[in-house]
Amino acid sequence: MKLAPMGGQYTGHVYAPAWSPDGKRLAYTQVTSRSGDTDIMVLDLGSGKVRRLTFTNCLNTGASWNPSGTQIAFESDRDGGPQIFLMEADGSNMRRLTQKGNYNTSPCWSPSGSMIAFVARFEGKFDLFVYKLGEGKDYQITTGISSSENPAWSPDERRLVFSSGSLAGKRLFTTDLSGNQTLPFGNLTGCEMPEWTRSR
Amino acid sequence: MRLRTIIPLSLLVTLGAGVACKKPAPAPTVDLAAEEAKRKAEAEEARRKAEEDKRKAEAEAARLKQEEEAKRKAEAEEARRKAEADFQAAAKAALVDINFAFDKSGIRDEDKAKLEGIAEFMKKFAQANVKIEGHCDERGTVEYNLALGERRAAAAQAYLTNLGVAAGRLSTISFGKERPKVEGHSEASFLANRRAEFKLQ
Numbered sequence: 001m002k003l004a005p006m007g008g009q010y011t012g013h014v015y016a017p018a019w020s021p022d023g024k025r026l027a028y029t030q031v032t033s034r035s036g037d038t039d040i041m042v043l044d045l046g047s048g049k050v051r052r053l054t055f056t057n058c059l060n061t062g063a064s065w066n067p068s069g070t071q072i073a074f075e076s077d078r079d080g081g082p083q084i085f086l087m088e089a090d091g092s093n094m095r096r097l098t099q100k101g102n103y104n105t106s107p108c109w110s111p112s113g114s115m116i117a118f119v120a121r122f123e124g125k126f127d128l129f130v131y132k133l134g135e136g137k138d139y140q141i142t143t144g145i146s147s148s149e150n151p152a153w154s155p156d157e158r159r160l161v162f163s164s165g166s167l168a169g170k171r172l173f174t175t176d177l178s179g180n181q182t183l184p185f186g187n188l189t190g191c192e193m194p195e196w197t198r199s200r
Numbered sequence: 201m202r203l204r205t206i207i208p209l210s211l212l213v214t215l216g217a218g219v220a221c222k223k224p225a226p227a228p229t230v231d232l233a234a235e236e237a238k239r240k241a242e243a244e245e246a247r248r249k250a251e252e253d254k255r256k257a258e259a260e261a262a263r264l265k266q267e268e269e270a271k272r273k274a275e276a277e278e279a280r281r282k283a284e285a286d287f288q289a290a291a292k293a294a295l296v297d298i299n300f301a302f303d304k305s306g307i308r309d310e311d312k313a314k315l316e317g318i319a320e321f322m323k324k325f326a327q328a329n330v331k332i333e334g335h336c337d338e339r340g341t342v343e344y345n346l347a348l349g350e351r352r353a354a355a356a357q358a359y360l361t362n363l364g365v366a367a368g369r370l371s372t373i374s375f376g377k378e379r380p381k382v383e384g385h386s387e388a389s390f391l392a393n394r395r396a397e398f399k400l401q
Contacts, residue, residue: 013350013374016343029347036305036334036354036372038347059351062343075344081303082344103303106341119341126339149341193342 012038016061020069020089027053027063027072040074042089053091062106065089066113073097073107073116084118084131097131098138104129110153117141117151117160128162130177141179148173155198161185163192287325294321295330295398297381298356299391302337305351307359315356318398319363332356333397334374335381337390342376349374356396371401 012031019026026043032052039054040063054060058078065072070089075082081102087094098104103121110116116131120140128141128151141160142148148164158177163170170192172185185194295318298311307315322328334349334356353372361367380393 015346029343031350031354034354034367035358036347036351038350059344059347061347062341075341077303082340103340105344121339147339 014041016063018063018065020065021067022069025069025089027065029061029063033057040072040091042072051091053087054094060085064107064109064116066109067111068113073109075105075107084116100138106150108151108153110157111155112157115157117153119149119151128160128175128179130160139177141175141177142182143179150193152194152196154196159196161194161196163194165189287327290321290325291328291400294318295400297392297395297397300352300394300396302390302394303340303348305348305355307355312359315359316363319360319365322360322365322369329369329371329401331399331401332370332372333379333399334372335379335393335395335397336377337393338377338380338385339390340377342378345376346374349376352394352396356398 012033014028014030016029017026018028020042024045026045028041028043029038030041031037032039035057037057037059039052039060042051042053043049044051053072054074054076056076056078058076059082060074060076060078062075063072064074071086072089073084073086076085077083079096082105083099084097084104084107085094086097097107097116098118098120101120101122104118106117106119108117114133116133118129118131118138119126120129120138122129122140126147126149127143128148129138130141131138142162142164148162151160151162153160154174159174160177161172161174164173165171169189171187171189172191172194173182174185175182296314298314299308300306301308318330322330332353334351334353336345336349336352340348350372353374357367357370357372360370377393380389381395381397382389382392
């Protein structure tokens with residue numbers, strides 16, 4: 001295993017890494033100011049160079065690549081509460097995606113790139129939503145299960161796997177996109193941040 | 201003339217013979233060797249005693265010095281222990297959590313006095329270096345709460361530096377929502393978990 005040090009002029013804490021689909025770049029979050037603001041960085045593994053993509057004095061985190069590696073979705077609280085934003089992989093053409101509510105986080109791009117799942121605080125609870133890029137609209141998926149978080153897509157885009165429940169008792173569930181078929185996934189507790197991979 | 205000479209001689213002889221014939225008085229017996237031995241023994245005894253006295257005096261001085269040293273060390277240790285206890289007690293009293301509103305990192309008015317107490321503690325105890333931990337409640341995503349916890353810790357750090365604490369004595373870390381302080385899902389539990397903790401390091 002070869003460890004590559006993070007380069008660049010920034011020395012704050014680093015977390016939330018996300019590989020680009022081709023595995024040649026790594027997006028991550030880094031603290032960039034004394035006030036604790038964070039920004040999205042992209043490390044090019046080939047050159048070792050770091051590129052800072054966001055420059056606002058706020059929290060920018062949770063980078064998620066689109067399947068072609070040309071765009072990055074992320075969450076930012078530049079307008080107050082956290083909202084989902086999109087930008088090109090070089091940081092250009094930045095625009096806000098979610099418009100409703102004041103707490104939208106955890107973007108996760110679907111395998112085809114046509115949808116982005118995210119978590120919204122809605123009526124005091126956290127639920128899963130899906131934003132359909134072609135329509136420019138979002139749809140609520142889960143209801144009635146408290147603190148549903150960390151969505152990840154099935155490879156066929158028909159279902160989402162997610163964690164729900166309190167911190168220690170978090171369990172995994174899957175749901176179809178209508179939200180009508182929400183099923184517990186196994187009996188394990190204390191689970192979160194699932195990934196769904198195609199069997200080989 | 202000759203006769204006159206002979207008579208005194210004979211007289212002398214006669215006197216001498218008379219003297220020689222008396223029992224001689226015993227001469228005084230002086231055992232010089234014994235005297236010398238005695239003198240030497242007394243000198244040796246005196247030397248030995250002087251040495252013994254000196255040794256005892258030195259031992260006593262050493263004992264007193266050792267006692268003094270032990271006392272000094274004990275007093276120093278006691279003073280160190282007391283200073284450490286005072287330090288820990290002051291730290292425990294001063295390093296109390298501050299809390300935050302949901303999705304906020306601003307210092308609440310009711311927490312400013314706590315931060316002033318922490319600043320006073322750090323000014324009083326120059327050896328105190330503090331790590332500020334930022335925490336969140338269980339709601340929201342891991343990534344966002346890590347960032348939010350970082351900003352909460354940074355807000356506390358900035359407030360303390362504005363109160364005159366050297367920035368180099370403060371460090372920050374975020375644990376996001378991974379280390380809740382209390383269990384439960386009430387608003388009171390959430391508030392207790394949205395916090396900055398101050399730890400000696």
